[in-house]
Amino acid sequence: MSKLMSSIDQRTQLVGENRLELLMFKLGSRHTFALNVFKVREVITVPTLNQLPGSHTNLKGVINYRGKSIPVIDLRSSIKMNPLNEVYDVANVIITEYNRSVQGFLIGQIMNIVNTSWSDIQPPPTNAGKNHYLTAITHLENDGITELVEIIDVEKVLSEIVDYDTSISEEALDDSVTQHMSGRKVLVVDDSSTARRQIRDTLTQLGLEIIEEKNGKRALNLLRQWADEGKDVTEEILMMFTDAEMPEMDGYRLTAEVRGDARMSSLFIALNTSLSGSFNEAMVEKVGCNRFISKFQPDLLVDVVQERMRELLKQQEK
Incomplete structure (x- = not known):
């Protein structure tokens, strides 16, 4: 097992190249599940x-x-599978770090690690409903057989165990800035419905309207559509929050695409992710995000929006 996981640190270079590696495992059934390495x-x-x-x-x-x-x-x-009648034949614990916390997940057999592209990762099918625990699916070859791999929405799993408080402290609010926010729109891009809801429930307290997209590709298509229609993207929305890891197009590639399009290159972009802080600070500088914050911190979300609003107010005064 240690040999399987020993090179994870070297694999972090895949992030930012619209690539990822998946740790695949079983939960005591024929289904194959995965988490991002x-x-x-x-x-x-x-x-x-x-x-x-x-x-x-x-x-x-x-x-x-x-x-x-x-x-x-x-x-x-946690993902509402039927209980096992007996313990796993092979049981393991995956130690993970999400949203600045460390926890273990009890699973069954570890399969392998697969290198793939976010472009090959798809959102769950629309007929899956709202009660599933997946952020994405993909199809991978295993011993010559193509199998469905389900990528678990860990943020949803954790949110049902740990209560997330979306209240904003009074100390975080700058009334001279927030009074100008009512009716302004913010684009939130995240493949986790739980993460989108947390941001929405926080920022609507400021009178902001939230536009949601499930991945970077959908967000980029929306931004390009506005630009093609002759709209000023920075007038349409105050700013954009984006996750790092998403099906089809990750947040780094999304940011790079926006910065490369003169029609929207000045859009204020904040990376809001559960990934490693030190690594993301380097990636933020590389792709050109304005801010990086780790999930889930309501006061920091507010701080970022207020920073952008102050910047806009200063521009209007000139």
């Missing part, structure tokens, strides 16, 4: 689980991981 710290065999009486039903217990106690979540039950 970039979110994975380590894969370990199941250690001793310390039970927490009264905890969420999806929480299997707490383990000691590198000197710290972290929760272990039953991924199968």
Whole structure:
């Protein structure tokens, strides 16, 4: 297992090239699931689980991981699969980092790691409804057989265990700026419906209107459509928040495409992601984002919008 995961650090160079690597695994059924390797710290065999009486039903217990106690979540039950009649034949824990927190996910057999392109990753089918736990799907070759791989919406899984507070502290608000926001529009681009909802529930408190898109390709098509119609993109929207990892086109490529189009190159763009902060700060500079913030921090979302509004007000005064 250590050999399988040993080169993850070297693989981070794929981010920003519209590529990713998927860690594929089973949950005790014929289905194959995946997580982005970039979110994975380590894969370990199941250690001793310390039970927490009264905890969420999806929480299997707490383990000691590198000197710290972290929760272990039953991924199968979290995505509403039928309970197993018996334990996994092979059980592992994926240690992940999402939204500035570390947690483990109890899974079954680890399959392999696959290098692929975001252009080959597709959103879930529209007939999947709203209650699924997928951000994307893809089809990959395995021993000459093409199989469906389902990429799990971890942010949705976590949001059902940990309550996310979308309230804004009074200290974060600048009334001299927020009074100008009512009716302004912000484009939010994220493949997770949970992440989009968190931003929407935060920013609508300021009177802002939210336009949502599920991935970078859809967002870019919308922006180009406005530009083709002769609209000033920076007049249509105050700014854009974009996730980094998304099907078809990631946030880095989206930003680079926007910066390369003179009709929209001055659009204010904030990268809002659960990925590693130090790495993203370098990527923000490379592709030309205006700000980087890690999910989910309501006051920081407000700070970014206020920064953009101040900038716009100064431009109007000239």
